[in-house]
Amino acid sequence: MSDQNTQILLRARPVGEPTADDYSIVTTEVPTPGDGEVLLRTRYLSLDPYMRGRMSDAKSYAAPTEIGDVMPGATVAEVVESRDPSRAVGDVVLAYGGWQGYSVAPAKQTRPLDPDAAPISTALGVLGMPGFTAYAGLTQIGQPKPGETVVVAAATGPVGATVGQIAKILGCRAVGIAGGPEKVAHLDELGFDAALDHRAPDFKEQLKAAVPDGIDVYFENVGGHVWDAVLPLLNKFARVPVCGLVAHYNDTSAPEGPNRAPALMSNILTRSLLIRGFIQDEFAADHQRNFLTQAAGWIADGKLRYREDVTEGLENAPEAFNRMLRGQNFGKTVIKVS
Amino acid sequence: MSDQNTQILLRARPVGEPTADDYSIVTTEVPTPGDGEVLLRTRYLSLDPYMRGRMSDAKSYAAPTEIGDVMPGATVAEVVESRDPSRAVGDVVLAYGGWQGYSVAPAKQTRPLDPDAAPISTALGVLGMPGFTAYAGLTQIGQPKPGETVVVAAATGPVGATVGQIAKILGCRAVGIAGGPEKVAHLDELGFDAALDHRAPDFKEQLKAAVPDGIDVYFENVGGHVWDAVLPLLNKFARVPVCGLVAHYNDTSAPEGPNRAPALMSNILTRSLLIRGFIQDEFAADHQRNFLTQAAGWIADGKLRYREDVTEGLENAPEAFNRMLRGQNFGKTVIKVS
Structure with a gap:
């Protein structure tokens, strides 16, 4: 060459x-x-x-x-x-x-x-690692039932957008969170039931209003203040697949106190929460083939954009x-x- | 009357x-x-x-x-x-x-x-709510496999002692943590593989030495500094059933910073941890009868004291x-x- x-x-x-x-x-x-x-x-x-x-x-x-x-x-x-x-x-x-x-x-x-x-x-993207991350985390850990409320942040990203759209396909209420009006408008186009801007000064109140029945699945790929707003709204037996914490990847030290880790554990206890970190690899052998078949069909049907x-x-x-x-x-x- | x-x-x-x-x-x-x-x-x-x-x-x-x-x-x-x-x-x-x-x-x-x-x-106690809490949390959430390491604190209490002894029955390495030499000696009598005093100044080092293959299941009923010592030792895919946080029940405010909640979530992510709060009720319909039968047998055999x-x-x-x-x-x- x-x-x-x-x-x-x-x-x-x-x-x-x-x-x-x-x-x-x-x-x-x-x-x-x-x-x-x-x-x-x-x-x-x-x-x-x-x-x-x-x-x-x-x-x-x-x-x-x-x-x-x-x-x-x-x-x-x-x-x-x-x-x-x-x-x-x-x-x-x-x-x-x-x-x-x-x-x-x-x-x-x-x-x-x-x-x-x-x-x-x-x-x-959608047919690769991010799409399979969304599919595996949502279906295998989140296990949403029809009618339940699924919340996802970074919702115009390749993982979040796929989570929200699959949640809709599974009959759930899908609430997407993104940064800025252009992205929020895109979530509406994708068919999310509610789309919120996490930069809004009243974001916490907006989120509460968008989940009148609480949150059953929060797909965590961000962390930060979005997680802080989500935690009090989680229902008993809510599931939280954790595939990313991009808000913290550039952190150089633990944030200032108070130390909220005990309160987090207390929330896990009093509401019987499931928090589960994962990398999509662990589900690949059992579920990747099925994902590729299903996702290709959803894309062809216009259900997954x-x-x-x-x-x-x-x-x-x-x-x-x-x-x-x-x-x-x-x-x-x-x-x-x- | x-x-x-x-x-x-x-x-x-x-x-x-x-x-x-x-x-x-x-x-x-x-x-x-x-x-x-x-x-x-x-x-x-x-x-x-x-x-x-x-x-x-x-x-x-x-x-x-x-x-x-x-x-x-x-x-x-x-x-x-x-x-x-x-x-x-x-x-x-x-x-x-x-x-x-x-x-x-x-x-x-x-x-x-x-x-x-x-x-x-x-x-x-052992045949009641605490015993069933131990059984249900360990078998249904912890799901220990033979040869894995199970750690439990408050290990002379009715939940902890039952967790450790059932872990032994299931073929696991059982490590118990308690407060004071008298309790630690009792853990030895119960057949724990290692028994540690969380009040020891070198408790963290003792715990690390007691789990040469890391920790696969930590049965959380205490919180506090025991949890802080356990977290860095959890293996990939470790499971943490959370049934109590007695170290925090009298807390009047969040402890001083730094805020360790993001680090906790980061640990959950990078090691694919499962953290799951529970109350034994949710497992009663499916498992309580089986528990009572098994536990009565174990007590009769001297395996569960x-x-x-x-x-x-x-x-x-x-x-x-x-x-x-x-x-x-x-x-x-x-x-x-x-």
Whole structure:
């Protein structure tokens, strides 16, 4: 290949919001695949909040990215060279290529995509990890019954929008929370029963009015003041799947007191709440196939809609990543790389 | 009846630890049962931590006791007059007579006890609500697998001691936490794999050493600094049934900061923890019969032992109640009333 490979590496562990100094952008040779491997040219790179955790070395569900390593991330990519009979040049696959223009992967660790079935970028969003996170957390942990009230924040994001729409499909009242009037208007278009702006000065009162029967499922992907407003409204036996806490990912220390952890435990006790953290992986073996079938049908029927926030150019990934952590994205954040 | 009825009423809602001024002790006429009712003479009154919640008017799983009402509580009582064919004078029953010498109840709301099968006071402890709380929370929420590590605090109490012994029966490593050397020695006698004193200056280090494979189930009935020590040791997918938080029942305000609630949620997320509050009632229909059968067998086999902390005289209930809230009881707290 005469082309070069642009890579974005983790240069330093960020303190608070990542800055340009926390990355280095380098140009290297395009790698060469070995037996059983494929060389992939990145078409789309997914940016997801979990990546902020990988940049830190705090104990988490995944090992941190090492300093000097390529930033991690799911990619939709095209096979440009194949050393495995199962993949041909030109195939489009889902891979985990990271923040770079080219990557090499074992063919077995890529999943072929059908460009005629759905836009290929959806494999990173509504038909990918975020969509399955929504589906698995809602159906397996939230277990909403028809008529119950489901609340979700970051509701125009790829997880939240899918949670709300699946809640509607399951016969629930869906209440979505987002930041700003444009996003709130979009939630109305998606069919949420109520759409609230968490920046409104009377947000707490608005939320209370929007859930006249209390909250049975709160799908937690944000934390912060939204969670503080939700907690007093949870019904007895409410379920809280926790897949993200993006409001806290840039925290550098515990917030000021008083210490509300005992009160949280007390709420859990007195209302028999279920709080359950999860990563979608644990449900993949049992439920991913079913999800893909159902979600494709819902999209075809117009019941499940999605929105993407596309930024052109790999070099703009750090800034787009920060926009997403601040909630300034509008839909699934993807980088169009080539 | 020529006898009189001694009653302990709630006079005021306590602030912090209840004082003598929060109760009034009165003497009234012995009540008269109506059709379908029985008159009961209290033999044993159960004192349980949940009663502290009933003395407050904060929102909880049960309505608060009204000012001027008899303090609530489960009782083992003898039928002294019956207006229902299903109960005879002399029958011993489990009832909810409260802090008083006599009470009237619909016969249907009493459960006959067989004094030959087990000491009647056990219907308030190991074979009653505390024992079933342990069984239901451990088996239905904790769901420990053989070889896993189960940790429980207040481990000489009626819930904790039962949790630890059932954990052993299920093939788990059982670690008990209690206050003071006498209680710790008792945990050794009960067959716990490790027994720790939470008052030890190096308690955190002792706990870490006692759970070399981490903690898979923490049965939470205490809160406070024990929970703070447990949280960092929980394994991925650990389960935390929450049935009590006795360390906090006398709290008058949220503890000083920093605010550790976001860190708690972050731990739930990054280790896929399950935290679930519960009251044993929700499991009674499906599991209580099975529990009674199994527990009676375990007691007969010597695998499930219990200990009672008996105080003579109803008038001593307020002081015994405070001793229990401070953890100064040693076994199931009961008042021998007559």
